[in-house]
Amino acid sequence: ETAVANMTDMFVLLQLPNAGDDLQAIKKGVMEIADLVVINKADLDARAATRAEAQITSSLRILSQHGNPERSPGRPKNASAPLGGSELGERGGEHVAAHHNDTQWHPKVVQISALLGQGVDGFWAAVTQYRQLQTANGRLAARREKQALAWMWERIDAGLKQSFRQHPQVRHLLPQLQADVAAGRIAASTAARNLLSAQSGQALSAIE
Template structure:
């Protein structure tokens, strides 16, 4: 009986062609060796003050680290950079998801570098509450700005910090200023508690909006609009121009209902298209007007002092919380009390008092 000749199936894998060696093994070894070498605090400080973006990125990574060793090194770098900071303008940019924040920031950033500004973009990406991961895709979305020599983009994961503002954004601002960046743009993760935190670390707060977004946002608009120093109606192009102009009129009317700001500034509404660049210069002109006014009346420097005080108290709160949960005795006691609370053997308030009393012994 003749045997049938077996034929390979469609899933049969053929031997591939071996690829030539295109990367030098010596180069790979050198890169690996370089990565293993951790630069000293002095080297990073010198790099930052000379405008080296790589040194800046490495220092920011230390700031964001939860390692005690890294924290000591980061504090040393911040202290050395502090005398060279506070020479920039800080602009917070927020808006609902889909408003075009990344596209606007890229167009705005390119316009500013065109004026000779050095722009640092600190973009905070939301972390998943389930996997704790972040996409950190802002460099991909801002592909033109990321190639600009006078721009620096740093996406950071929000972690578990309030409202999605990265835990160490404020320290990052100091390093960026010491590195020579005179305009800091801070992008929030969207509408929520993060706006309050960003508002407390910037000089100017910009709210991006869309025309015809509907009334579903009215509940959050009041709080956000009271903080905003300017409202920009984005995507004012094509068929949307008429709607954008109408929205501008409506927002102008709404702003008149709010009380006068302590800065003496009357918030302005403008339209722009990040796609066509139309209206981008007007946005910067509005920001410059604000800075001229607040520097003359002293509000600019007064606000900076108040922000420093606010962040002193916030840092104390954060440090106390971190020390409490990392205390070995408290960790054991906490697990015991969690079970006791779940079984209704002790009330949550009594358990909390017990834990705090033990911590402050």
């Protein structure tokens, strides 16, 4: 679930009104990186949707204080009214998790019904606000730069790993060394040094 955050400008997490304990999502790290949480199908159970919104908003406030260091703590705006309305920040179905610095984005929770089209305008308004703010404060450009570098190193790591595994000496030694490590006959670090030495042709002392 979290890998997509490294490929997008904005990470939107979809939840259902009765999806269960949101702490499960927090444990997975999903809630911590969400820029916007959307509770879909809010029309099916308005009370459950409002309850989920309150729970998630509370969780986001806690995470803003102790989780993601880029998100500082703040005070929530007024709680949302039932689904409906039009203005961002006053619109029903939206609860601002933390609002401390106007130049910094704080994750929001919105209720929508995609089937009925309710809350969709508010959702898009939040997306637009996010893009405008992140562009103005430079975080969008910084995020893309970070992603580009991460992709570069990911491809380097993948290429090096593939080249390593295809090396004749490594292919010859790998099965036995894997078996030795699994059986506890040699340490994993020793096996790794032996394989790196075989791939590079260096003496073990040079690897150490």
